[in-house]
Amino acid sequence: MIIFIAKKTKSLVSKYTTYAKYPVKKIITNFMWAFLFSCIALPATAQQYKVGDIEILNPWTRATPKGIKVGNGYLYIINHSNTPDRLISVSTEGVQTTEIHSMAVVNDIMKMEHMHNGIEIPGNGEITLKPGGNHIMFIGLSQPFEPGDKISAKLMFEKAGTIKIDFSVNAIDGSPSKSAHAH
Numbered sequence: 001m002i003i004f005i006a007k008k009t010k011s012l013v014s015k016y017t018t019y020a021k022y023p024v025k026k027i028i029t030n031f032m033w034a035f036l037f038s039c040i041a042l043p044a045t046a047q048q049y050k051v052g053d054i055e056i057l058n059p060w061t062r063a064t065p066k067g068i069k070v071g072n073g074y075l076y077i078i079n080h081s082n083t084p085d086r087l088i089s090v091s092t093e094g095v096q097t098t099e100i101h102s103m104a105v106v107n108d109i110m111k112m113e114h115m116h117n118g119i120e121i122p123g124n125g126e127i128t129l130k131p132g133g134n135h136i137m138f139i140g141l142s143q144p145f146e147p148g149d150k151i152s153a154k155l156m157f158e159k160a161g162t163i164k165i166d167f168s169v170n171a172i173d174g175s176p177s178k179s180a181h182a183h
Contacts, residue, residue, distance in 0.1 A: 049163055051155075052159065053080040054077060054157055054163075056075055056077055059075040059153075059167040060075070061074065061167045063146055063169055063171055069139070072138070073090075073135060073137075074136070075167075076129075079124065081159075083159070084120050084122050086118045086120050087119050089156045090156070091153065092153040092154075093151070093152045097140055098137065099114045100114070100137075101115060101136070112137075119134060145169045152165075
């Protein structure tokens with residue numbers, strides 16, 4: 001498939017740059033190759049997991065400064081079933097406790113609470129655990145999360161069962177690419 005795309009790209013570049021001067025032809029050729037390789041690399045950037053009717057996309061976290069013993073995890077969950085399911089627990093390697101937390105503003109104060117009963121994913125619905133909203137809380141890190149690391153975790157769903165996933169660690173000021181939520 002890649003060879004076919006490369007040949008097709010080469011023929012398009014040749015066809016549309018026949019009368020172009022060398023610098024313009026070089027720019028168009030380089031652009032086409034860059035576009036081709038970015039399309040090939042795109043699927044590798046998004047992490048996708050499936051257990052039963054539950055699909056998990058792009059689990060990620062931020063790097064943590066030295067000495068900080070907590071972190072947050074984010075991901076996107078899709079329920080392809082007609083019936084609701086529930087993320088009831090998360091366990092993480094190298095972390096003492098992992099909890100599912102809600103965020104809400106009460107009387108102009110942001111409050112975070114452990115969701116003891118987990119979080120529901122509606123039938124044929126989806127939820128996003130994101131910064132400033134509901135999230136996974138990593139408490140008691142054994143070592144800082146470093147950019148580029150993968151943090152292994154097990155997610156347990158009420159109906160779909162348990163699945164092992166990896167959270168990608170982004171830079172402290174980083175977040176996942178926009179392509180990660182394409183579904």
